[in-house]
Amino acid sequence: MTKKPRKEFKKQISDLVRKHGTPLFVIRKSKLLDQLKRFHTLLPRVKPFYAVKANSHAFILKTFAAAGTGFDVASIEEMRMLIDLGVGPERMIYANTVKKPEALKFAVDNKIDLMTFDSEYELNKIAQCAPNARVLVRIKVPNVGSIVELSLKFGAEPMDAIPFLIKAIRLGLRPVGVSFHVGSQNTHVANYLDSLELVSIIFKDAHLKQIPLEILDIGGGFPIRYFDHEKDLFAMTASHINKELNRLFPRDVQVIAEPGRVLCGPAGVLIMKVVGKSIRNNKHWYYLDDGVYGSLSGIVYDHCKYQYRIFKRGITQITTLAGPTCDSFDIISTSEELPELDIGDIIYVENIGAYSWVTATNFNGIPPAQVVTVD
Ligand SMILES: Cc1ncc(COP(=O)(O)O)c(C=O)c1O
Numbered sequence: 001m002t003k004k005p006r007k008e009f010k011k012q013i014s015d016l017v018r019k020h021g022t023p024l025f026v027i028r029k030s031k032l033l034d035q036l037k038r039f040h041t042l043l044p045r046v047k048p049f050y051a052v053k054a055n056s057h058a059f060i061l062k063t064f065a066a067a068g069t070g071f072d073v074a075s076i077e078e079m080r081m082l083i084d085l086g087v088g089p090e091r092m093i094y095a096n097t098v099k100k101p102e103a104l105k106f107a108v109d110n111k112i113d114l115m116t117f118d119s120e121y122e123l124n125k126i127a128q129c130a131p132n133a134r135v136l137v138r139i140k141v142p143n144v145g146s147i148v149e150l151s152l153k154f155g156a157e158p159m160d161a162i163p164f165l166i167k168a169i170r171l172g173l174r175p176v177g178v179s180f181h182v183g184s185q186n187t188h189v190a191n192y193l194d195s196l197e198l199v200s201i202i203f204k205d206a207h208l209k210q211i212p213l214e215i216l217d218i219g220g221g222f223p224i225r226y227f228d229h230e231k232d233l234f235a236m237t238a239s240h241i242n243k244e245l246n247r248l249f250p251r252d253v254q255v256i257a258e259p260g261r262v263l264c265g266p267a268g269v270l271i272m273k274v275v276g277k278s279i280r281n282n283k284h285w286y287y288l289d290d291g292v293y294g295s296l297s298g299i300v301y302d303h304c305k306y307q308y309r310i311f312k313r314g315i316t317q318i319t320t321l322a323g324p325t326c327d328s329f330d331i332i333s334t335s336e337e338l339p340e341l342d343i344g345d346i347i348y349v350e351n352i353g354a355y356s357w358v359t360a361t362n363f364n365g366i367p368p369a370q371v372v373t374v375d
Helices: 006-020 029-041 058-067 076-084 102-107 120-129 160-169 189-208 231-250 261-267
Strands: 025-029 046-051 069-073 093-096 114-117 136-139 173-178 213-216 253-256 268-280 283-288 308-310 316-322 330-340 346-348 370-374
Touching: 006 025, 006 268, 006 346, 006 370, 025 029, 029 046, 029 058, 029 231, 046 058, 046 261, 058 069, 058 076, 058 261, 069 076, 076 093, 076 102, 093 102, 102 120, 114 120, 120 160, 136 160, 136 213, 136 231, 160 173, 160 189, 173 189, 189 231, 261 268, 308 330
Parallel strands: 025 370, 046 069, 046 253, 069 093, 093 114, 114 136, 136 173, 173 213, 213 253, 283 316
Antiparallel strands: 025 268, 268 283, 268 346, 308 346, 316 330
């Protein structure tokens, strides 16, 4: 499924709709692989561990598993899905800093021993449930301007990193590195650069204290384009990161990352139909067959804004798009510039592969959009 030329794209969408109906969540394998290739090209020193939480659809996991990536897992279910696909434990990092004891035991039983932590309590829990674990301390870093702020909930104070690593040794664990997350859809390259500087100080201090750290985990947060007018910030971000990695960290430091959005976001297309129409307060309202409780749940959980596309041309007017449920909260956008639409018209969103379908609900008995995979 290629975007160009537009006529061909329109035909592909129309064919899919004819065959499967709507709403449809299309996952494009070629885009998944393009993004992975791009990641390797732009960040040659960094080994990606795909953040399964971004989209855990089996097709995506299978595609990345076959391509040899690592995976960032957050729960028993995520570990289980990968184990079922034959992904070995050495390809997983358990990077949810808050872990259930039974999930730690599951990790131990399946030889998954690399994990992050950000508090003394979690360290004690790991020592109890996963005594031989290799641990990375996750530190709190600037999340300035990131669409999803993560430092609010996660990350140890940087000055606690060394005491925590020393405590890890005392508890019989193996401290191996430091991790951070600059916040998701990070458009502020300085967040990465400041974080790398901060971690390099921790690495130097650890070296002085004879704690041999070997892994630097630069987390996720790599941005994608949602709107035509936006710049491609990933390439620019990556080039700055490369320079800083080479300046601050010796070659024997293994650098890994937990990219989610940047690997799966551009691979998703959501295709919907107008199923209802009205004029309210002199404004056209279109009710679509997917909404905020479905694959557009990223509007809420991911604080995301999407570009809504149609095939129709005409004089545009400010319109409201709403979802199919009986809740007034299910309003997608109150200010879209669109020509007049009719019931049955198609409306679609590109670059919606991450934090979207994966957080859809069954509210009002309306199931999440059907997933279709294409090359
Ligand atoms: C621990 C952790 N790693 C990685 C990710 C993936 O981040 P992104 O999708 O911004 O690359 C997240 C996202 O919330 C996360 O919490």
